[in-house]
Amino acid sequence: MSNMGARVSRMFRNFNLENRVIREISKEKPLVAPRHKTPVLPPVTAGVSEVIHGKNEPLVSLLKTVWVQSEDPLPAEDLHRRRPLKFSLPGPGHGLADITDVPKGRLSLVEALRALNSHKTQPATWTAERVALEYCLAPADTTALLQFFIPFNVKILPPQRDGQKQIKGS
Template sequence: MSSAAEISNMGSKVTRMIRNFNVENRALREISKAKPKAAPRHPSSSNFPQEDIPATSISEEICQRNDPLLSMLKDVYVESKDPVSQAEAVPVVKKIKQEMPRRELKYSLPGDSYGFLDVTDVPKGKLSLVEALTALNNHKRMPKIWTPEKLAQEYSLDLKDAKALTDFFFPFDVKIIPPQTEKTKQIQDSSHI
C-alpha cells in the first residue's frame, strides 16, 4: 500500500513541475502577441449619428422651466401631522390592557427570577411560560384527567389552541439508556467468524 502512495506523490510532483516549467516566458509570449482586431460594425449601426451631445445642452435643458410638469405639481396636495409623543401614547396602551379581559395567574415561580414576578395576570386565551410548562406536564403525567377540554376550561383557552398545545408541544423527556452488559447480544463482524 505504501508503494501506491509513493507513486501517487511522485506523479503529482512531476505534473506540478511540468505545469510550472517556464511559466514566466510563456506568460510574456502570450502578453506580447498582437491583440485581435475588433469585429466590424453592423451596417445598421452606422445609421445612427455619432455626434456627442455636449454637456452644456443637457444642463441647460435641466434648468429650463417645464410648465406642464409645474401644472401637475400644483394638483398634488400633501397633508402632514406631527407624530404622537411617547407620553401621549402610554395611556392608549393602558386603555387597551384594561379593555381586554384578563385572568389571574394559576402558577408562578417562587422568588424574583428573570422578572416573572412582574406579571400578575395574562389576557384570556394566553398562557405564561410557567403555566404552559405546568399544563404540558400535567397532560403528560395524567392525559385522561388533563384533557385538552379541561386545559381549555382551566386556563381560559380556545379548544383548538389547547388541542394544538397538547399535540405539538412536549415537555422535556429524560430517557436513561441502561449500560451494556455481557448478556446483551452483539453483532459480530463476519471476518472474525
C-alpha cells in the first residue's frame, strides 16, 4: 500500500518537470553588486626599490653591537637525578616498601605529609625555604604547597559509654 502512495506522489512531483526547469533557467539572473573602487597605486620607481633593498649603515652598525650568548641545556642525566628517601613507612605491607629514592623536585606521600606536619607544628623553624632545601624542591612550588594544601586534622573520639544518651537517626 505504501508503494502505491509513493508512486502517486512521485507522479505529481515529476509532472511537467522539463517545462518547469526550462522556465526557471530562462529567468533573468539578478544583477551582481558593484565592486568597491580601489585606489590606483603609482608604479614603483627605481629610486624606491634602491631604498628598500639598499644597505642602511646605521642599522648595520647597531646590529654588529648585538652579542648573543647561548648555553647548552642540561644533560639528560642531570634532569633525572634522584635523591634517597628521607622518611618511609615502617614495615612491609603498604606497597611503598620497595621505593628507595624519588626524582629531585618530587616528594613521596610520606615525605609530603611529614613536611606539611612539620610546617604546621613549627612554622618558625620549618619555613618554605627550609622545606625546599630539605627535599630538593623549587621554592615557588614549596610556598604554594604550604599555603594551599592543609593536611587533615585527626580527632580521636572517646569510646561510647552505656550511660550516655545518644541521638537516634531516623
